[in-house]
Amino acid sequence: MNRTSLIALLAASALALGTTACGAGSEADGPARTSANELRIGLSFGPFTLDPAKDGGGAPNVMRSLTNESLFHMNADYTASPALVSDYKYVGEGNKVFEFTLKKGIRFTDGSPLDAAAVKTWLEYFAKQPGPYVSSLSIGSVETKGEYTVRLNLASPSPIVPLLLSQYGNRGALSSPKSVADPASLAKGTYGVGPYVLDPARSVTGDHYTLVPSKHYHDPSAVRFKKVTVRIISNPSAMLRAFQAKQIDFGTLDPSTAPAAEKAGVKVMHWRSGTVAVTLADRDGTATKPLGDVRVRQALNYAVDREAITKAMVGKYGRSTSQYQTDYTDPALEDRYPYDPKTAKALLAKAGYPKGFSMDVVDPGSMIGNWGDPTMQTVAKYWEKVGVRVKVTQATTDFVQQALSKKFAALQWTPDTSPTSITYSLLYGPKASMNPFGASNAEIDALYRKGQTEQGGKAAKTFGKLNSMVTEQAFNVPIYEYHIPWGMNEHITGVKKGSWVVFGADLGWKG
Structure with missing residues (x-):
């Protein structure tokens, strides 16, 4: 796929959470009920397509986990536990060969068996699709060893193969060989390994x-409902009304409406989901020379009162931070850049800009609520106090195209929390998807290559050093860690605080 198509989908998955202007959106209608026979889920946005190989991530993974159980399950700490596999390992050194064995007796929702040949068919199909996660894992070839063992020969090393075969990135959300042979049907139905299957006539x-129960699911005890209804409600106020009227059992809320939902008796849980940050894309000073000086980039960090902005924009549904959130962030750097406008001015003067300079920034407008343009406009006011004059452009429908146009020195956005290796390929590598000026840092590039070949504590140390260097070099101006509030009625079980994304099959009903 071309670069623009890839980033358009990546941005869609990252930006759509909390949006008020994305998707058709049902209003709060329909009867309330107290029966446990049906689970009613409300999501702020739905799948762009039912084909996991072509879809984005985020909220739709709640529905996808009900229809497409993955090979591995992603945990809150970015590790992955086996789900459909009984054994797995890296073969040899360097993270270039990965092997796993499937559990026996598992079937897809169309009745066909989950075996090594089916996995090979799915992975080879996935690699050829124009999906946002196709480049997250480069597989040279897929081998089958007997009926249930699969060996992946990687074209480039990866220390996080289990994670990339989980619900993170959809690659692990297998679909049956029959559906892969007919991609048109795959886009309209669900053909995975899961407790439920889509009923197209009622969708x-x-x-x-x-969604209705699958006749072939391997764990009948996990099929807790006779029907699951997923409604797409893009407007936060409409979602709130649906919760208040007891028409939704579980779903996404918005920081602006979550307090009212709590007052109405809805249980609200929230945890870190990503970082609201300004990425200083022109950090080599290609078009905006001052940004090529680390002192200038650090000055922009010191100039911002993160705590005040966080309190005003998201309240308790976020946390101020000086660090771009990944899997190996350093707690000691969370307040690396406290609000200090005097230091900001001094650094600008030492860099040769005592009167400041001008720069252009693009943001995704108000389509993502306070996470977008309202936050950026506030940041711009703080920068102007230290002499940095900012022109902010709102780009709602064409944000990615604008961000990659080289017209803007920086971009303000809300990427999901991601593993370091993914963040590097998105932001920091010379050919990274969201690195329009091709800025590079030889030491960071070397740390990435080293970390990709390591495991466990060694990888953590290497990637931790990479992330610390990114913070010290001030590649970004992080503002706050944003939290997505999830609401649920008193009967819902199976939701654990800290989950990166709720695993739909865990949801249950009590009482």
């Missing part, structure tokens, strides 16, 4: 989806 794309 309307972009509005609501009806």
